[in-house]
Amino acid sequence: MAREMRGSSLLESILTCLKDPSTDVRMKALLFFRTMMGQLKRKEASPIALLLVEKLPALFGDESSQVQELSLRLFEDTLKAAVRRDKAEMKDATRRVALSLFLHMNAESRSMAEASGKGLLICAKFLGWRKLKRVIKKKRTWLIGETLLKQERSRVEDYLYFSLPYLWDSQTSVRLEAIRFMGTAAQHLGRNPSQRTMEVVWDALKRCDDDLDASVRSLAGQTLRILQTVRELERSRRSFRGLCFSC
Structure with a gap:
């Protein structure tokens, strides 16, 4: 049967x-x-x-x-x-x-x-x-x-995409953990992260501005600022390396 x-x-x-x-x-x-x-x-x-x-x-x-x-x-x-x-x-x-x-x-x-x-x-x-x-x-x-x-360092991008739906979970504690995880994962993407992936992460965290819970909005804002700093540092490194090679 x-x-x-x-x-x-x-x-x-x-x-x-x-x-x-x-x-x-x-x-x-x-x-x-x-x-x-x-x-x-x-x-x-x-x-x-x-x-x-x-x-x-x-x-x-x-x-x-x-x-x-x-x-x-x-x-x-x-x-x-x-x-x-x-x-x-x-x-x-x-x-x-x-x-x-x-x-x-x-x-x-x-x-x-x-x-x-x-x-x-x-x-x-x-x-x-x-x-x-x-x-x-x-x-x-x-x-x-x-x-x-x-x-599995090679699958960090996969985990970032897997985590996206949890930004809208019904439980505040799960949404907060998803934001923390995405911030950590984004910093593990390496020195040349996919521009598309970073845009997806950025847009998803920006949408948290509309969350009903103040702690979610605050953490999403902090995470965006950290990611912005990381991006600016990486641009500075690339510019510095470019200058070194041209000398």
């Missing part, structure tokens, strides 16, 4: 049950997927794992502790289920999830913040991020964003 359901509309219907207002329905959907993943061969489970990986984190802060616990366990099983042909796609999805979980470690709900930390640790293990694992285990939350960026 599990094999017959792969790719069916019924499977999509059960995926939507993960968002159902009823705790009982969400729990049954999670149990269904856990049973299904256990019954299928890995190559059959892999495509379903790709469907689940970005949907499960929404349940990590669920009001039900049972739903939280089961969604975390299923999430870990899901990451392990990807076969070689789907590994790259699964890693890309996990990077997006990792950033989301990091930002939600600052959620107003303590339950959501703690569960996000557990989920981020699962992501770090799957991606082989040893330094990040150590930082999470030692609960050095102030180092997590910086460590995440240092894990």
Whole structure:
């Protein structure tokens, strides 16, 4: 039956049950997927794992502790289920999830913040991020964003784009963390950052001028001033190097 359901509309219907207002329905959907993943061969489970990986984190802060616990366990099983042909796609999805979980470690709900930390640790293990694992285990939350960026310096631009939607998150604490992260990430772009990326970051932070929360507006303004200083310093370095070469 599990094999017959792969790719069916019924499977999509059960995926939507993960968002159902009823705790009982969400729990049954999670149990269904856990049973299904256990019954299928890995190559059959892999495509379903790709469907689940970005949907499960929404349940990590669920009001039900049972739903939280089961969604975390299923999430870990899901990451392990990807076969070689789907590994790259699964890693890309996990990077997006990792950033989301990091930002939600600052959620107003303590339950959501703690569960996000557990989920981020699962992501770090799957991606082989040893330094990040150590930082999470030692609960050095102030180092997590910086460590995440240092894990994959070549993907800093990706993380900047991943963080953009969180500037409009419903929670002030998440919006503030997204701004801090974007400011840090922009400074990790190297000496020749993409002009397009910097424009996107600049415009996104400028839009925070309309935020209802004064602390968000203030932090966005401070971050813009820091980025402006960085840009001016880089222009000065280039001008100085140009003068040296012309001498």
